[in-house]
Amino acid sequence: MDYNKVSAEYDSYSKEATSDWLIGYPRALEILEPLKGKTILDYGCGTGKVSRRLRDQGARVIAVDISQPMLDIAQRDDAVGINYRHIDSGGIHFIEDASIDHAFAAFVFCNIVSREDAVLIMKSIQRVLRPSGRLIILNANWEDCNGREFISYKFDRIENLVSGQKVGLILKSSAPLRVENYFWSAQDYQAMLTEAGFHTVASHRPLAENRTVEWKGEDKYPLFLIMEALKR
Numbered sequence: 376m377d378y379n380k381v382s383a384e385y386d387s388y389s390k391e392a393t394s395d396w397l398i399g400y401p402r403a404l405e406i407l408e409p410l411k412g413k414t415i416l417d418y419g420c421g422t423g424k425v426s427r428r429l430r431d432q433g434a435r436v437i438a439v440d441i442s443q444p445m446l447d448i449a450q451r452d453d454a455v456g457i458n459y460r461h462i463d464s465g466g467i468h469f470i471e472d473a474s475i476d477h478a479f480a481a482f483v484f485c486n487i488v489s490r491e492d493a494v495l496i497m498k499s500i501q502r503v504l505r506p507s508g509r510l511i512i513l514n515a516n517w518e519d520c521n522g523r524e525f526i527s528y529k530f531d532r533i534e535n536l537v538s539g540q541k542v543g544l545i546l547k548s549s550a551p552l553r554v555e556n557y558f559w560s561a562q563d564y565q566a567m568l569t570e571a572g573f574h575t576v577a578s579h580r581p582l583a584e585n586r587t588v589e590w591k592g593e594d595k596y597p598l599f600l601i602m603e604a605l606k607r
């Protein structure tokens with residue numbers, strides 16, 4: 376998916392994105408609490424919506440992305456206190472070994488075409504984490520949601536999900552955006568993270584809990600897959 380071309384559309388989707396804001400991001404970030412005073416790497420920060428959330432919760436944020444147009448929007452919005460950097464894939468050489476408390480990668484690894492590239496990025500993140508630092512990976516949960524529709528997502532129906540295959544979904548908002556991703560299963564992530572040197576790896580599949588929202592199945596089918604990997 377070329378985010379250089381859809382940076383404005385993605386930014387406007389992400390400002391609505393009910394399911395992300397009420398389930399995906401909060402459930403992923405609560406694993407890292409307390410955030411105050413921590414140094415967090417937002418890997419694949421896009422237009423910076425999570426970077427801003429992390430900063431507002433008192434974290435020092437280093438936010439990196441391969442797409443300059445996505446970063447341009449992030450920097451234009453409200454960049455105070457956030458260290459945005461344009462990188463090549465996995466290119467976080469400017470960050471010292473073991474200097475980051477935790478890292479977060481939201482909807483990034485679903486854009487990585489090969490297992491080898493994903494492991495390289497995970498290794499680069501593992502290097503900069505302090506001992507006991509965590510990498511949290513948030514993605515849409517294809518294994519439980521194939522073919523389903525939710526408030527903010529409509530998944531294509533794929534007959535046989537195969538690791539690394541291209542999958543399509545619609546990000547629903549007032550201006551729907553069709554995106555193409557690559558499918559990696561929880562088992563794939565587990566294996567890749569272990570290969571990258573992470574010590575323990577857990578997976579989480581949160582359901583919606585907020586009863587004031589009229590869900591479209593988010594309370595029955597876990598829309599998000601959260602991988603939590605710990606550096607020894």
Ligand SMILES: C[S@@+](CC[C@H](N)C(=O)[O-])C[C@H]1O[C@@H](n2cnc3c(N)ncnc32)[C@H](O)[C@@H]1O
Pocket residue numbers: 378379389418419420421422423424425439440441442445463464465480481482483486487496
């Ligand atoms: C779907 S957007 C998610 C942005 C942000 N994390 C969020 O939750 O809104 C995916 C982002 O990952 C970035 N990206 C894709 N491949 C990358 C890579 N190999 N290294 C760093 N960033 C990458 C894209 O440029 C894009 O900004």
